[in-house]
Amino acid sequence: MTSRRVPLLPLLSSLLLPAAVAMVFFYAPTERTMGVVQKIFYFHLSLAAVAFLSFFVACVAGVLYLVRRERRWDAWGAAGVEVGVVFTTLVLVTGSLWGRPIWNTWWTWDPRLTTSLILWFIYTACLILRSAVENETRRATYAAVMAIAGFVDVPVVFLSARLFRSIHPTVIRSDSVGLEPAMIVTLVVCMAAMLVFWAALVRLRYGLHLQEAVVGDLERRLGES
Amino acid sequence: MSRAWFLYRKDLRIELRKKESGASMTFFGALVLVILNVAQGPGRRLTPETAAGVLWVAVIFSAVLGLGRVFARERENGCISALLVSPASPGTVFAAKACVNLTLMILSQAVLVPVFFVLFGTGLTGGPLALVPSLLLVDAGFSAAGTLLSAVSAGTRRNEVLLPILLFPLILPLVALAVKATGSALAGRALAERLPLLEPLAAFGLIYAAAGYLLFPFVVREG
Amino acid sequence: MTKQTFVVLAYMAIWGGLSLYVVGLARRQTRLARQIQALGERLGRGEE
Numbered sequence: 137m138t139s140r141r142v143p144l145l146p147l148l149s150s151l152l153l154p155a156a157v158a159m160v161f162f163y164a165p166t167e168r169t170m171g172v173v174q175k176i177f178y179f180h181l182s183l184a185a186v187a188f189l190s191f192f193v194a195c196v197a198g199v200l201y202l203v204r205r206e207r208r209w210d211a212w213g214a215a216g217v218e219v220g221v222v223f224t225t226l227v228l229v230t231g232s233l234w235g236r237p238i239w240n241t242w243w244t245w246d247p248r249l250t251t252s253l254i255l256w257f258i259y260t261a262c263l264i265l266r267s268a269v270e271n272e273t274r275r276a277t278y279a280a281v282m283a284i285a286g287f288v289d290v291p292v293v294f295l296s297a298r299l300f301r302s303i304h305p306t307v308i309r310s311d312s313v314g315l316e317p318a319m320i321v322t323l324v325v326c327m328a329a330m331l332v333f334w335a336a337l338v339r340l341r342y343g344l345h346l347q348e349a350v351v352g353d354l355e356r357r358l359g360e361s
Numbered sequence: 362m363s364r365a366w367f368l369y370r371k372d373l374r375i376e377l378r379k380k381e382s383g384a385s386m387t388f389f390g391a392l393v394l395v396i397l398n399v400a401q402g403p404g405r406r407l408t409p410e411t412a413a414g415v416l417w418v419a420v421i422f423s424a425v426l427g428l429g430r431v432f433a434r435e436r437e438n439g440c441i442s443a444l445l446v447s448p449a450s451p452g453t454v455f456a457a458k459a460c461v462n463l464t465l466m467i468l469s470q471a472v473l474v475p476v477f478f479v480l481f482g483t484g485l486t487g488g489p490l491a492l493v494p495s496l497l498l499v500d501a502g503f504s505a506a507g508t509l510l511s512a513v514s515a516g517t518r519r520n521e522v523l524l525p526i527l528l529f530p531l532i533l534p535l536v537a538l539a540v541k542a543t544g545s546a547l548a549g550r551a552l553a554e555r556l557p558l559l560e561p562l563a564a565f566g567l568i569y570a571a572a573g574y575l576l577f578p579f580v581v582r583e584g
Numbered sequence: 585m586t587k588q589t590f591v592v593l594a595y596m597a598i599w600g601g602l603s604l605y606v607v608g609l610a611r612r613q614t615r616l617a618r619q620i621q622a623l624g625e626r627l628g629r630g631e632e
Contacts, residue, residue, distance in 0.1 A: 157595075171587050172587050172588055172591050173587045173590055173591060175591050176590070176591055176594040176595075179594075179595075179598055180594075183598070202576075202579050222601070222602075222605050225601070226597060226598055226601050226602070229594070229597045229601070230594045230597060230598060233590045233593050233594040233597065234590070234594065236590060237587050237590050254530060254533050254534065257529075257530035257533070258530040258531060260530075261526050261527050261530050264523070264526055265513070265514075265517070265523065265526075265527060268517040268518055268519050268523055269516070269517050269518070270518070273583065274516060274583045277579055277580065277583050278513050278516065278517070278580065278583070280579075281509070281513060281576045281579060281580055282510075282513065282527065284572065284576060285506070285509065285510070285531065285569075285572055285576065286530075286531065288568050288569075288572050289531050289534070289565075289568075291564075291568075292534050292535075292561055292564060292565045292568065293533075293534045295534075295561045295564075296534035296535075296537055296538045296561050297534065297537075299538060299541070299557060299558055299561065300537050300538065300541060333602075337605075337606070337609070340606075340609050340613070341609060343613070344609060344612055344613055344616065347613065347616040347617065347620060348616060350620055351616060351619050351620055351623065354620065354623035354624065354627060355623060357627060358623060358626060358627055
């Protein structure tokens with residue numbers, strides 16, 4: 137394992153994240169119609185992208201676990217689901233805080249919002265499922281199945297969310313904002329910073345899962361001896 | 362194929378003889394309808410969309426009740442291991458179970474939909490037959506996803522609580538579309554108008570039939 | 585509430601939430617490390 141080199145990712149993200157925040161407030165121009173509220177957008181979008189990425193990781197790890205039956209794939213899956221749920225929670229919170237001043241409502245059934253909300257429910261259910269099974273291999277299998285079953289739902293969720301809205305009159309234009317170059321640069325930096333931070337978090341959570349498994353092993357050996 | 366048919370007939374015969382799942386599903390669904398009718402207050406009419414929502418709440422809640430039983434029984438009797446050593450492949454078992462669930466849902470809806478029209482029918486233009494396409498499609502998707510997840514939840518300590526928690530988030534898009542489709546059916550619109558809503562329902566059914574067929578073997582082997 | 589309030593709230597939510605999560609993970613890690621050490625010692629003593 138390469139866990140000796142771990143500090144690289146946390147160090148990099150501790151440099152990049154403050155830089156990204158500074159860029160959002162001092163480099164990126166203030167948007168004309170939305171004003172200062174638009175500054176939420178940079179991290180909102182980065183969080184959303186990274187959250188989706190972690191669910192994807194969980195799905196891939198689930199497939200690999202079912203094929204290979206190795207503990208580390210379960211650990212990656214657990215890390216992906218948990219970090220993804222944390223990030224999606226933040227996406228929903230920041231989305232709400234953005235929507236309130238701009239759209240004058242805390243919540244709207246916009247396709248993207250709906251998709252994030254449903255994904256949040258699916259993967260939180262996945263966390264609950266994990267806590268409900270004692271046996272390790274059984275827990276890993278069930279969690280893998282649930283992660284895969286949740287991810288294949290995504291196309292249907294997105295399609296249905298769009299159909300669900302499209303019949304209602306669209307009061308709200310979604311964020312089809314023409315971005316200035318300086319905004320795009322800021323966005324890219326934010327995304328990169330968030331990606332590095334996310335990788336560090338997932339790695340940390342992965343290590344934790346392996347430690348938990350080691351504790352389980354030791355306890356079992358103690359029980360035998 | 363003939364093995365799936367055999368398993369299907371066996372399970373269905375047990376269900377119908379014991380009248381356990383089917384009867385309690387229907388009873389509970391009717392109960393939900395009555396509660397919602399009481400909550401609505403006397404002499405008030407619902408718009409087609411709200412009425413569709415009422416119907417789907419009753420259908421979903423009653424269906425999840427029956428779903429849990431089909432697997433819990435196999436596990437209580439230790440039949441899962443017997444099924445695993447039998448010549449039927451786990452995928453076949455999945456297909457048979459899903460079809461049993463589908464049949465039970467259709468049977469209970471054959472009662473629930475008339476009850477719904479008795480309680481909420483005044484002022485609705487569309488009749489029960491207009492609901493059939495969306496009901497059947499949702500039933501198919503629901504029983505495919507539900508059979509897979511009921512196998513999962515049957516292996517946990519909190520079976521009855523866990524099944525709806527796992528299943529409802531997955532079928533949320535299904536219900537959203539079904540409510541829309543049913544609402545327009547109840548408003549008396551033509552089937553062609555609802556087709557774009559019905560297609561994703563069919564896609565959901567196909568996706569979960571495939572996912573269930575592939576994933577189910579892993580789940581039952583853990584039993 | 586002014587627009588600035590929402591921005592401040594959102595950034596507080598993001599960084600507050602993330603740092604809470606990181607702190608939680610770090611605490612879990614130290615607890616697990618301690619647990620592993622204790623269990624290892626008990627195992628070692630048992631084998632002697």
